[in-house]
Amino acid sequence: xxxxxxxxxxxxxxxxxxxxxxxxxxxxxxxxxxxxxxxxxxxxxxxxxxxxxxxxxxxxxxxxxxxxxxxxxxxxxxxxxxxxxxxxxxxxxxxxxxxxxxxxxxxxxxxxxxxxxxxxxxxxxxxxxxxxxxxxxxxxxxxxxxxxxxxxxxxxxxxxxxxxxxxxxxxxxxxxxxxxxxxxxxxxxxxxxxxxxxxxxxxxxxxxxxxxxxxxxxxxxxxxxxxxxxxxxxxxxxxxxxxxxxxxxxxxxxxxxxxxxxxxxxxxxxxxxxxxxxxxxxxxxxxxxxxxxxxxxxxxxxxxxxxxxxxxxxxxxxxxxxxxxxxxxxxxxx
Ligand code: 1CP
Numbered sequence: 418x419x420x421x422x423x424x425x426x427x428x429x430x431x432x433x434x435x436x437x438x439x440x441x442x443x444x445x446x447x448x449x450x451x452x453x454x455x456x457x458x459x460x461x462x463x464x465x466x467x468x469x470x471x472x473x474x475x476x477x478x479x480x481x482x483x484x485x486x487x488x489x490x491x492x493x494x495x496x497x498x499x500x501x502x503x504x505x506x507x508x509x510x511x512x513x514x515x516x517x518x519x520x521x522x523x524x525x526x527x528x529x530x531x532x533x534x535x536x537x538x539x540x541x542x543x544x545x546x547x548x549x550x551x552x553x554x555x556x557x558x559x560x561x562x563x564x565x566x567x568x569x570x571x572x573x574x575x576x577x578x579x580x581x582x583x584x585x586x587x588x589x590x591x592x593x594x595x596x597x598x599x600x601x602x603x604x605x606x607x608x609x610x611x612x613x614x615x616x617x618x619x620x621x622x623x624x625x626x627x628x629x630x631x632x633x634x635x636x637x638x639x640x641x642x643x644x645x646x647x648x649x650x651x652x653x654x655x656x657x658x659x660x661x662x663x664x665x666x667x668x669x670x671x672x673x674x675x676x677x678x679x680x681x682x683x684x685x686x687x688x689x690x691x692x693x694x695x696x697x698x699x700x701x702x703x704x705x706x707x708x709x710x711x712x713x714x715x716x717x718x719x720x721x722x723x724x725x726x727x728x729x730x731x732x733x734x735x736x737x738x739x740x741x742x743x744x745x746x747x748x749x750x751x
Pocket of ligand 1: 441442503
């Protein structure tokens with residue numbers, strides 16, 4: 418049976434599906450209580466029982482149309498031999514890259530390290546099997562992973578050094594392409610019906626380098642997902658020109674950020690669109706939320722649109738507001 422998202426992108430339903438990036442996360446008290454007892458974030462992502470429970474938490478509360486696996490894009494550098502710590506009030510802290518280790522990583526060892534992720538997908542599928550919802554697996558795009566691997570911390574607030582294109586970079590990108598495909602394939606084989614590719618730092622790439630760092634590497638993954646008969650969603654966050662991205666990469670669904678004008682997107686892009694709603698609006702009062710959500714939905718009325726945010730749910734968001742949001746979206750056209 419097709420899910421609501423699949424019906425939406427095939428033009429078979431006028432109902433707007435909804436799920437939210439970071440729907441499993443710090444705004445939920447039930448997540449925070451597990452997190453408090455599990456200080457090591459990577460370990461938590463690899464704990465089959467807890468990670469599948471966290472994945473389901475927002476489904477139980479809000480009945481979203483898709484469950485995104487509780488995991489992280491930085492598990493790939495971790496499985497390629499680079500140590501990753503998540504430090505409180507700092508973010509990810511990566512050990513210096515060891516090219517030798519990267520070059521010597523074997524497929525079997527990589528898959529063994531990430532095997533809990535695939536079990537989490539199977540567990541999640543089992544738990545929502547009666548609900549006809551999508552299970553979303555994901556990866557970080559090569560550029561965003563490369564950036565974390567070389568910068569060793571978040572590049573937010575200009576906190577990063579530009580690096581030159583050279584043979585080392587070429588080599589890392591080739592390795593990432595290879596191992597991301599292995600990770601994508603295993604997620605699909607274990608039950609992920611959609612793969613979202615997060616290029617969170619695409620906005621930092623200069624126009625002249627977009628082809629090398631963004632379009633080509635992501636297109637390679639999107640083509641692979643197509644070959645596996647799964648669905649791809651791309652989120653090249655803060656990129657200047659989404660239309661050009663879509664023309665070059667041709668994903669099934671494009672996720673937009675909240676800095677772009679949604680009506681321009683609607684008028685210039687023909688493929689299904691996801692997201693875009695500013696997560697900060699959910700910190701306002703209910704009247705504002707209702708007006709803004711309704712305005713957003715009207716912009717995409719009659720179009721193939723999946724409601725989501727232009728970035729993740731903020732930690733200070735009141736879960737009651739998320740419930741309110743879901744009710745507005747569901748009553749808009751149902
Ligand atoms: O309790 C905590 O401190 C952990 C916070 C947290 C969570 C809940 C992190 C640390 N990662 C996650 C889960 C996560 N990460 C998901 C789960 C599924 C869901 O959406 O519910 C997903 C899809 C991600 C993906 C991810 N991780 C991205 C891409 C999306 C984005 O936010 O731009 C990125 C960049 C990361 C790296 C990461 N993970 C966590 C942090 C603090 C960061 C760094 C962010 C930064 O550089 O500012």
